[in-house]
Amino acid sequence: MTAALALGDDALVLSHRLGEWAGHAPALEEEVALANIALDLLGQARVLLSLAGDEDELAFLREERAFRNLQLVEQPNGDFAHTIARQLYFSVYQQLLHTELAAGDGPFAPLAAKAVKEVAYHRDHAEQWTLRLGDGTETSRERMQQACDALWRFTGEMFQPVEGLDADWPSLEARWLEYIGDVLGRATLTVPEGPRTGAWSAGAGREGVHTESFGRMLAEMQHLHRSHPGAAW
Amino acid sequence: MATAAAQRTARTEADGAPDTVDTTAYQHAFDAAVAADERIEPRDWMPDAYRATLVRQIAQHAHSEIIGMQPEANWITRAPSLRRKAILMAKVQDEAGHGLYLYSAAETLGTSRDELLDKLHSGRQKYSSIFNYPTLTWADVGAIGWLVDGAAITNQVPLCRCSYGPYARAMVRICKEESFHQRQGYELLLALSKGTPAQHAMAQDAVDRWWWPSLMMFGPPDDESQHSAQSMEWKIKRHSNDELRQRFVDICVPQAESLGLTLPDPDLRWNEERGHYDFGPIDWSEFREVLKGNGPCNEQRITQRRRAHDEGAWVREAAAAYAAKHTGSAGETGATRA
Numbered sequence: 001m002t003a004a005l006a007l008g009d010d011a012l013v014l015s016h017r018l019g020e021w022a023g024h025a026p027a028l029e030e031e032v033a034l035a036n037i038a039l040d041l042l043g044q045a046r047v048l049l050s051l052a053g054d055e056d057e058l059a060f061l062r063e064e065r066a067f068r069n070l071q072l073v074e075q076p077n078g079d080f081a082h083t084i085a086r087q088l089y090f091s092v093y094q095q096l097l098h099t100e101l102a103a104g105d106g107p108f109a110p111l112a113a114k115a116v117k118e119v120a121y122h123r124d125h126a127e128q129w130t131l132r133l134g135d136g137t138e139t140s141r142e143r144m145q146q147a148c149d150a151l152w153r154f155t156g157e158m159f160q161p162v163e164g165l166d167a168d169w170p171s172l173e174a175r176w177l178e179y180i181g182d183v184l185g186r187a188t189l190t191v192p193e194g195p196r197t198g199a200w201s202a203g204a205g206r207e208g209v210h211t212e213s214f215g216r217m218l219a220e221m222q223h224l225h226r227s228h229p230g231a232a233w
Numbered sequence: 234m235a236t237a238a239a240q241r242t243a244r245t246e247a248d249g250a251p252d253t254v255d256t257t258a259y260q261h262a263f264d265a266a267v268a269a270d271e272r273i274e275p276r277d278w279m280p281d282a283y284r285a286t287l288v289r290q291i292a293q294h295a296h297s298e299i300i301g302m303q304p305e306a307n308w309i310t311r312a313p314s315l316r317r318k319a320i321l322m323a324k325v326q327d328e329a330g331h332g333l334y335l336y337s338a339a340e341t342l343g344t345s346r347d348e349l350l351d352k353l354h355s356g357r358q359k360y361s362s363i364f365n366y367p368t369l370t371w372a373d374v375g376a377i378g379w380l381v382d383g384a385a386i387t388n389q390v391p392l393c394r395c396s397y398g399p400y401a402r403a404m405v406r407i408c409k410e411e412s413f414h415q416r417q418g419y420e421l422l423l424a425l426s427k428g429t430p431a432q433h434a435m436a437q438d439a440v441d442r443w444w445w446p447s448l449m450m451f452g453p454p455d456d457e458s459q460h461s462a463q464s465m466e467w468k469i470k471r472h473s474n475d476e477l478r479q480r481f482v483d484i485c486v487p488q489a490e491s492l493g494l495t496l497p498d499p500d501l502r503w504n505e506e507r508g509h510y511d512f513g514p515i516d517w518s519e520f521r522e523v524l525k526g527n528g529p530c531n532e533q534r535i536t537q538r539r540r541a542h543d544e545g546a547w548v549r550e551a552a553a554a555y556a557a558k559h560t561g562s563a564g565e566t567g568a569t570r571a
Binding site: 012016019020022023024025026027028029030031032035036038039042043045046049055056059060079080131132133135136137139140143220221223224225228230231232233 | 299302303306309310311312313314315316317318319322323325326329330332333336346371421424425428429431432537540541542544545546547548549550551552553554555556558559
């Protein structure tokens, strides 16, 4: 179940990153919103990982090289703009992909049908904040542009075909680019110009090749579970 | 929202200004409403001291929800199973939501969330002393759910009948969710207690550390409580600190037994004559130290709170600037689902 792992790991890892925001958000409403999105993603991860095996064994007992998530979702939170840019890039991708999966008759159709409703809300949240930060103050525009630029090189990986997922990847990518271009334009931001993939990023996460912060993230996430082998929680 | 509340307050104060209107009639109407267990609502006249007491209490309560996110959020990234992680995330999210309800309730009294947060950040308003203790192990998450939320519920259920309507209604919603958290905390401890010897020891250690601070949550003894008598007269409070503390102990002892855990009090025993559990003396010097700011985490909690606020300033400013440019629904901040 490569596909279940790939999608499940994406949701698990991004959920974990969003969970790091708890108690640090810029406003109370964002404490609620970020936790809410994190919970939705964790719910998706649990369903997907359960399709592939035991959810806790997969989450807590695999090592870094066995994780199949995109490098994008493991990127550290950075400031609020980085978190929003990461969320925008990913949730637009998720919405397009799940809409397509939900319309098909593959094994992920029922899950995608449920996820697409949640993801539409995540995308809306990220989009609204992209507009506010991009078209807010001078400072917020600079930060948002910087975040969009910094994460740009991780976006190509999303459209590498995933084994077991029946999707029209080139078409997804074209629609993603169009949508992101539109949002950034409305946010008075410039679409980044750098490469969207590189020798080390095209499909690397899906192959278990991650970035340096990921191992540290896993160490924190897995430490307690691994300290008590075989225990039930 | 705050502006509207402030205007209403100003109008009420103008109505009731001593040099224009005799407030005696208002005072009588207020007293009669309280005596008849009727609800005081935002637009009703109320004594200044009643208003001030409520602002202080509701703000402290709201601040406690917000600061109280920290000790639990400390374990979100380390939760040992995905189910537990989801439960904890949902709980911390609920607490942020409770903070929102309570700030809204406080705003009906003519203050604003910004003003209250500023008072929290500058130390002019307090939050519950319990959140100045550190969460050192995963079992602390269970101990907080069982004991801290349990004490909060014991304290807050009577507030559902508080004389001030907006506060009472907020408490009804909050208590429902708190009860759920409390059960989850108990269930977390039960899983540990029945687990491996190491897990059982972890649970016992957490209960040992959280028991006495939880008893302190009910506030100082009745003979030392500054606001109790007046609050009870106004029917803001319905029971004294010691009465609620006793009620809590009576509930916890059998629960500890069914958990298979002990409570760290050699003097704890059933008193047939009183029909209650007797319990040992509380170390009020520790309580006073924590209140003074010398608890284990006071500095850390408020520093993190201030930092989140300060580092988020540019985000809030951006939202305001955007809203000013684009008047209409797009200017609303905080996309939260109902």
